[in-house]
Amino acid sequence: MIIDIRNKVNHEELDYNFLMDCLKDYRKPRDKLSLLIRRGELIKVKKGLYVFGEKIARRPYSREVLANLINGPSYVSLEYALFYWGMIPEQAHVVTSVTLGKSRRYSTPVGFFSYRHLDRERYEVGLTLESLDDGRSFLIAAREKAFVDLIWADRTGHVRSEIDLDQYVHENLRIDDEVLRSLDLTRMDRICARFRSSKLDLLRRYLGDLGHE
Secondary structure, eight states, rough: HHEEEEEEESSSEEEEHHHHTTTTTTOHHHHHHHHHHHSEEEEEEEEEEEEEEEETTTTOOOOHHHHHSSSSSSOOOOEHHHHHSSSSSSSSSSEEEEEOOOEEEEETTTEEEEEEEEOOEEEEHHHHHHHHTTOOEEEEOOOOHHHHHHHHOOOOSSSOOOHHHHIIIIISSSOOHHHHSSSHHHHHHHHHHHHHHHHHHHHHHHHHOOOOO
16 A cells, blocks of 8 residues: 555655545545554654655655645745755754744654744745755745845844844854855845845845955
């Protein structure tokens, strides 16, 4: 049963409708699905979303793809995206995303996923679609958008001057100046314009003062 399902897909992430179609010839397909979960051949990430178990999987599942599917519409951003792009050294253990819906946090058998609300005007700029070898893809913030999202989302009130921002960037995030200088300031301007925030105006001036190649 599980082998037939495995042979139908190259990727590791599965939804309920696909599984019900695969099991439609059984008298009680939902009972068969429950059996596959009990055996560990499938892992239920959340209602309607599954991945293959360790013994059935052909490759690691994509946490980024799952993040898009667990709560949508959404895109991967904030700390996780900064780590994904190699901007910060510490691995983000929570997959952080931005969503048009309510801010939420999910604890699942495959890890933690958090979502920060953003209105549509700010949401829709600075995104990129990343493709995987198995044909799947996921939406993620470009480097500049992930950085803007994180500065915008910070509610500590500590970033009030370029000195504060410099300390936050280097001591809290540990981003190198070389990385900061490689950011696309034209894209940064376009993104910051959507937010209309004095804190992000400060960020733009700070990056400009660093000098860019």
